Amino acid sequence: MTDINAYDAAPEGEFRDYVALLKPRVMSLVVFTAFVGLFVAPVDVHPFIAFCSVLFIALGGGASGALNMWYDRDIDAIMNRTQSRPIPSGRVEHSAALGLGLVLSIISVMMLGLVANWFAAGFLAFTIFFYAVVYTVWLKRWTPQNIVIGGAAGAFPPMIGWACATGGISIESLLMFALVFFWTPPHFWALALFMKEDYHNAGVPMLTVTHGRRAARRHIFAYTLVLAPFALWLGVTSVGGPLYMAVAVVLNAAFIRGGWQVLRRDEDAAIADGYLVERRVFKLSLYYLFLHFLALLVQSWMGGW
Template sequence: MSDASINASPARKKGRVDEASFGDYFALLKPRVMSLVVFTALVGLVAAPVTVHPVIGFCAILFIAIGGGASGALNMWWDADIDRVMKRTKGRPIPTGKVEEGEALAIGLALSGLSVIMLALATNIFAGAFLAFTIFFYAVVYTMWLKRSTPQNIVIGGAAGAFPPVIGWIAATGSMAVEPWLMFALTFMWTPPHFWALALFMRSDYDDAGVPMLTVTHGRRATRVHILVYTALLAIFAVGTSFSGVGGPIYLTVSLVLNALFLRGAWTISRRDEDDAEADNFKVERGFFKLSLLYLFLHFGAILAEALLKPYGLGGWS
């Protein structure tokens, strides 16, 4: 037997079955997360009080999406060791041997550079610089530092996922304003209860991987209380945004209904004990997690509706 065959990894021995496909490389970009980046960035761009040429708008969203995907690839490269341990992530391209860690790093760096340069050329330097900062924040500040060092990883790191509407706004206007930061606050405050609900029924994953999620460091009881507190704060920001330049009656109606449901869910979670939760396989927590996805989508959808209806005198308060 040759040295090559002795040193061949299991993935190589299986041949073409384990060779990476386009889908495996695309999975590196975290397409589900990318879809959220694209949608919130689009809302930020459309809600801006300027008219953006469709081609420029398309390019802006495309390069923001690529930047989001680059962040995902860098995250998978750095987190390959814990992804192999966690049930939720062990099917990703690197843990399964479909994509090598070095490939993921190269793809992440190449797409980062491409997205930043092209966004700056297509829109303005400010937007490109802000995208660069967002990629750095997610890949370095959150992934390499916060995620493994503090139970506040999601709280602080959530800023990375909240930046896209700000980038979209800057791409359209070339400047800052209060409104995109209200959209930022909406996503930023939504992130902790969203992920902590996931952590409640996926705690063993974080235990096994040694990630200091709040459920691991402070326990599920404290996590339930934190979910309620952050949901209450989120409701204030969300409903308050109704009376800003991106709000209006449509948004206010949607926000009141969603926050009532979200608060009720958080209150129910806070009153649950672990015996009840485990008895029904964390049914309430899973339901709250699913509601959280709908919550953010509908809030940004309402902002988008207000912006699209404004030219016809139907959106906003004017």
Template sequence: MTDVRAYDTTPEAQFGDYVALLKPRVMSLVVFTAFVGLWVAPVTVHPFVAFCSVLFIALGGGASGALNMWYDADIDAVMRRTQGRPIPAGRITGPEALAVGLALSGIAVLMLGLAANWFAAGFLAFTIFFYAVIYTIWLKRSTPQNIVIGGAAGAFPPMIGWACATGGISLESLLMFALIFFWTPPHFWALALFMKEDYHKAGVPMLTVTHGRAVTRRHIFAYTLVLAPFALWLGFTGIGGPIYLAVSVALNALFIAGGWRILRRTEEQATADGYRVEKSYFRLSLYYTFLHFAALLAQSVVGGW
């Protein structure tokens, strides 16, 4: 009798595929900002409770990623930079990804409630819902403001970390939210400037697709101007200090200068040099948030104002 498995060319899922399903690069920023939010809070948290809290926030972030990949599998199959993801590559099925996402969501929320407090757990549940439903299912395919509103999901983790320690919300946690929230649009629009064709093929109404690159350039620069005051304001709160303020001033000066360079460029100039300035600005944006939160961490170690 012929073994039909010998003719099965479907790639078998490996452990790494399930890790990729959780979007580990995105999750690393979630983990770091949540940890900083918890660390700088004015409440001492037992190390084991802190470890468990960050672990379950990370698990919730991974669950969000799995649910996003489940719903966006059709888009991912079209876009060049996402075709290798586990679902479009055929290594994991859609139903499997959905099951993983839902299971991890339930575990993360329940365990965070038991480890820290139920306010933080409810906040995590809302964040997962916001990313998976509000952003992925509703906004992403319906409006060029998708990344503006949807960016809130990525800005919640430091607030959740703060809530794990304090059980609530404060000005400091709101400003940490604002820093990530207003950083997200220029970060993704810079990527969209040199990846426009991907979004166009996938039918995703990014600003570059619906309004063109010139409008996108103006929006990027405008958001750098809106972002800077919130980033600097954080330096004058109870968790700020001279170290953070110095880092923030330098980073925002670079970010505004980069946004200005993008604003002044024509498409002919960008095409001629392969979007070199836009790619450089995108790389800078990757460091922008990490270094701000690293500065908050360093400031908390040496003491603030």
């Protein structure tokens, strides 16, 4: 006989729980960078097509997040930072997350192909696959370079936006990719410095776990140095201009300075003040990317060089 109480015990997620599966904070970055990539492209796009393109790119990003949460439900239940997510907290069944991720993946790719072009749609499909399979299933649990290689998934959206408008790839879209790609490691490693125990307990081979915090500090500073030339190079392309260049110079000087401060930090001093400098650099990294793309957007409106 079927136990009626079994139905009562089954999780009944609310709408906001299913929205949380899509990682809205991450998706907001995907939406913004994709929109900028589309807007600064040298092709006029009908506002309705532009809106639908960004919408379906956002759905594709959300699909990636749902698939990531479905696969990572075991380690999410261990890490303090992720224990409140819908699946480990028991608000949504993992099978529902898988179904949502697959359905949104198909819808987003097919609709982007119909609204924009099939090159952009194929690019979106590859991005979803890269994040959900290459990064989540393989890289994240296998190598301390997980953030470096896997960061490509988060760097593709501006290229997809550009492809929606132009149907192809250019040096400008590649440099927007490079801006996000080389920003990702110092951004996440700064977070990992004050969240090391989470990754250690979950068995995730983050650089801070496998090579120690001193190595992570060296890598953070090195990547701020590698990142700066690409950010400035973007400023002398067709999408750049004096406003963007001024913003890029200030932000990269601040980011390099922050990386240097993190490098010179003594671990005992960092523990004593609760990783104050590392938290400050992590916060700066959030503003860094947003302000670069905002400057591109405003520069496009004003006109470039």
